[in-house]
Amino acid sequence: MKKLTIEDVAQRAGVSKSTVSQFLNKRFKYMSEATKNRIAAVIEELNYQPNGLARSLKQNRTHMVGIIVANIDYTLSIQCIRAIENELQSHGIQVIICNADENAEKESKYVETLIARQVDGLIVFPTGNNPEAYNRLIEAQYPLVFMDRLVDGVTTQSLLLDNEMAVKMGIGELVRSGHERIALLSLPLGEVAITPRKERMSGYKKSMEEAGLRLNEEYICSVSREDIEAELTRLLALPEPPTALLASNDIVLAEILKYVNLRSVSIPEQLSVIGIDDAEFAHIYNPVITTIRQPAYEMGMQAAKIMLSCIEDKGSSVPITYRFPPSLQQGQSVRLIK
Structure with missing residues (x-):
């Protein structure tokens, strides 16, 4: 039995080989709906199976x-x-x-x-x-x-x-609720500053200044995942501990929630928390955590x-x-x- 080729499909559909090729590669920009439907019907009628390897070699794709x-x-x-x-x-x-x-x-x-x-x-x-x-x-x-x-x-x-806007949104929500002592907890910036962490750190400083709040360096935390527990202990032991925490991403938020559960710190009565990244666990935690969603x-x-x-x-x-x-x-x- 003769193996079907792209030429057989083209002849049956009354179009050129290049038109069939464009159809197979889903390039429909200049192809009418009628032509698309005709080629599709012929391919189904003939049960044509294109040779994927041959196409890749020919197209260099x-x-x-x-x-x-x-x-x-x-x-x-x-x-x-x-x-x-x-x-x-x-x-x-x-x-x-x-x-x-x-x-x-x-x-x-x-x-x-x-x-x-x-x-x-x-x-x-x-x-x-x-x-x-x-x-x-x-x-x-x-x-x-x-x-x-x-x-x-x-x-x-x-x-x-828009990382700076995300932080501004979180700080704005806390400020509207009366918070002034707001800490940011982030993973390390890295040797080559990782864009979201760098921009969120910058956004935090700008947002605090725009809100007319004092920038306390002790509230700006950038530590490894393993050191988050120790950093939270340090923060909450300060003479004036923060009343609110902004978690710079979902991993940081997860570590914060582990910590407050372990130490029986009540959210939001003792500590208000907002996380950047709309992690699923934030919605099933009790209470539900306010988050800044990335699309x-x-x-x-x-x-x-x-x-x-x-x-x-x-x-x-x-x-x-x-x-x-x-x-x-x-x-x-x-x-x-x-």
Whole structure:
């Protein structure tokens, strides 16, 4: 039995081979609905199965995209990856997910491995330590999208939260409730300052000043996950301890909640808490924790769409940094001070 070819489909549908090829690659920009339906009907009638390997070799495309995530533990990372994968798979592109564990050397090796696998593009939550490698990709007009973080000296398509606005929103909520002694608890900035942590720290200082509140250096905490318990003990033992805590991300918030449960610190009666990142556990904690939500799924969807555009129009896109607005998710973890 003769193996069906793309030419057989084209002849039966009354279109050119290139039109069928565009249909198979989901390039519908200049294709009428009638033509799409006719080709789809012929493919189903003939039970035509395109040779994926042959197509990849001919097009120099693998229909795979690499995702390198700085830390897969974050709520943001998980939600973004889910959205990216869903959107790319709907366009016939598979993803390879790699977790760099905040390790620049590991990230660099993943970049090399994925390029060797000839993935069509990279979506990266960067550690911030590989500007040379990324600039080489940009010079080669290789599709590259950054998520959540920026890298000094690298200009590419980037998507992240408006971090300063997120902190301002949290501080504003606490100030409206009468709080003045507000502490910020963050993970370390890192050797190369990690964008969200740096911007949230900056946003905290600006927001406190704008609110007319004294900036107390003892309330500005930047410690490792392992040291959060000791740092909370120090904060609450101060002569004037903070009445409210702003957790800079979901990992910090989780450690705060572990601590208050262990030490029987009552939220919000003894300590008001707001977390940045809309972690699921914040909604099932009693009381429900007020959070500043990142539109993580929407960010992932947009990243996938930008990647698809970069692959289709290789080298023609203008690098843009997209900032997404946060939103306040009201809980019961903020006490009103009379």
